[in-house]
Amino acid sequence: MTKARRSTFFFTGKGVLLTLHPQFRELVGKAKLSICDVSFRANGLHGREGEVPGVGFKDFATQAKNAEMLANVDRYLVF
Secondary structure, three states: OOOOOOOOEOOOOOHHHHOOOOHHHEOOOOEEEEHHHHHHOOOOOOOHHHHHHOHHHHHHOHHHHHHHHOOOOOOOOOO
8 A cells, every 4th residue: 555645735936826815725734835935025925924824934935945845756747
């Protein structure tokens, strides 16, 4: 029996704007959610971190976190 993997989503670039969409909360509990802190700030969202459901301070990460995630997955999909 294979161990089930939990999905991980990393939002970067303009994708960070999705974090404040009302349907974003539907992802909470279904996947590990991480957000590129640089992209979040660059898109004018600095100060709104607390408005993102299911995402804590440590979930605002760098592209290094994204690279780490890539090393641990079987498949990678970009939107």
